[in-house]
Amino acid sequence: MSYYVYLILCQDGSYYTGHTRNVDDRFAQHERGRGARYTRIHKPERVVHVEEYQSRKEAVRREKEIKALSHKAKRRLVNSNSASTHEC
Secondary structure, three states: OOEEEEEEEEOOOOEEEEEEOOHHHHHHHHHOOOOOHHHHHOOEEEEEEEEEEOOHHHHHHHHHHHHOOOHHHHHHHHHOOOOOOOOO
């Protein structure tokens, strides 16, 4: 089963990065305030980037890489046209 790394655009313009097996279910948790503390404070707007990985280890590694990026670099990633990116 696949794991996904996702970025959520929050209403204040910030990004939240996480990993999950089901992006739609996880985003719904964030919307209900049952996701991460960050998205309870910074209300989630929509998922703007998703990458698929075959193992949790790979997904966690990529999540850490993305979290270390600047806001500007995250915006470039979201705007990139790579095959692993899609907007929900």
